[in-house]
Amino acid sequence: xxxxxxxxxxxxxxxxxxxxxxxxxxxxxxxxxxxxxxxxxxxxxxxxxxxxxxxxxxxxxxxxxxxxxxxxxxxxxxxxxxxxxxxxxxxxxxxxxxxxxxxxxxxxxxxxxxxxxxxxxxxxxxxxxxxxxxxxxxxxxxxxxxxxxxxxxxxxxxxxxxxxxxxxxxxxxxxxxxxxxxxxxxxxxxxxxxxxxxxxxxxxxxxxxxxxxxxxxxxxxxxxxxxxxxxxxxxxxxxxxxxxxxxxxxxxxxxxxxxxxxxxxxxxxxxxxxxxxxxxxxxx
Ligand code: GLU
Numbered sequence: 267x268x269x270x271x272x273x274x275x276x277x278x279x280x281x282x283x284x285x286x287x288x289x290x291x292x293x294x295x296x297x298x299x300x301x302x303x304x305x306x307x308x309x310x311x312x313x314x315x316x317x318x319x320x321x322x323x324x325x326x327x328x329x330x331x332x333x334x335x336x337x338x339x340x341x342x343x344x345x346x347x348x349x350x351x352x353x354x355x356x357x358x359x360x361x362x363x364x365x366x367x368x369x370x371x372x373x374x375x376x377x378x379x380x381x382x383x384x385x386x387x388x389x390x391x392x393x394x395x396x397x398x399x400x401x402x403x404x405x406x407x408x409x410x411x412x413x414x415x416x417x418x419x420x421x422x423x424x425x426x427x428x429x430x431x432x433x434x435x436x437x438x439x440x441x442x443x444x445x446x447x448x449x450x451x452x453x454x455x456x457x458x459x460x461x462x463x464x465x466x467x468x469x470x471x472x473x474x475x476x477x478x479x480x481x482x483x484x485x486x487x488x489x490x491x492x493x494x495x496x497x498x499x500x501x502x503x504x505x506x507x508x509x510x511x512x513x514x515x516x517x518x519x520x521x522x523x524x525x526x527x528x529x530x531x532x533x534x535x536x537x538x539x540x541x542x543x544x545x546x547x548x549x550x
Contacts, residue, residue, distance in 0.1 A: 270302025272481045277309045278320035281531035282327045285515045288549045292512045293483040294333050305477055306335040310343045311462055311469055327532045332542055342469050349464035352472045361417040364409040366402050379451050386453025411458040415449055431496050435510040437489045447496035455494055471495050475504040486511040
């Protein structure tokens with residue numbers, strides 16, 4: 267196995283904020299401490315919201331922070347075919363279904379998540395008939411592909427109970443060590459959006475494996491997603507990396523920084539004349 271390999275995977279839909287910088291530094295430092303590798307991945311599957319100028323700003327900000335990374339940088343928007351292959355593998359397993367529902371219809375069907383904190387879509391009350399499905403497809407109605415947790419449970423059989431990951435950081439409630447994965451926290455997630463042929467969950471799992479990422483260092487806001495990623499890795503027979511979720515940066519009033527909080531963007535701090543050392547001190 268390649269030594270320690272970790273990554274920072276920003277979406278170029280805005281400028282990097284302090285939370286991103288903290289995450290990037292945590293991953294970079296983890297790789298450096300382990301004499302391992304640090305990989306950068308551009309998660310730009312949403313080609314409407316992601317823009318080249320934000321990508322350029324990300325590179326510039328990270329360089330300014332003093333980070334360096336391996337080349338070439340993987341840009342997800344160049345690999346839709348790859349994600350389609352993983353999607354097909356899941357479809358061949360029989361764990362996907364088409365979801366024609368509008369956002370509003372899905373919201374109306376949300377239920378409280380078992381073990382989770384929020385509400386999730388846990389699947390349709392009744393399976394759509396093939397005839398109705400064919401009619402809708404024929405009429406050109408858009409659909410998303412969702413993962414059926416019920417079908418996935420059947421495929422994995424007793425292995426479902428064994429789904430787990432190793433947490434080297436901490437979950438929101440301080441969870442550490444061997445953690446049982448509970449994909450039901452997120453319900454029947456979308457794996458290919460109506461407008462995009464993939465999703466965050468599918469492409470992140472695909473790319474972590476492809477890039478040989480064996481340690482995922484990222485914010486605890488993605489802890490719930492990890493439960494789903496472990497399930498996808500098992501269905502796709504991909505290895506599960508070790509996870510290290512780190513705490514989030516708060517603003518002066520103790521509130522979590524919003525992802526697109528312009529005032530807190532690195533860009534703005536730099537323009538105000540903050541130097542790299544000050545920034546490192548603020549973040550680590
Ligand atoms: N692209 C995700 C984000 O910007 C991060 C994905 C990950 O670290 O798994 O929030």
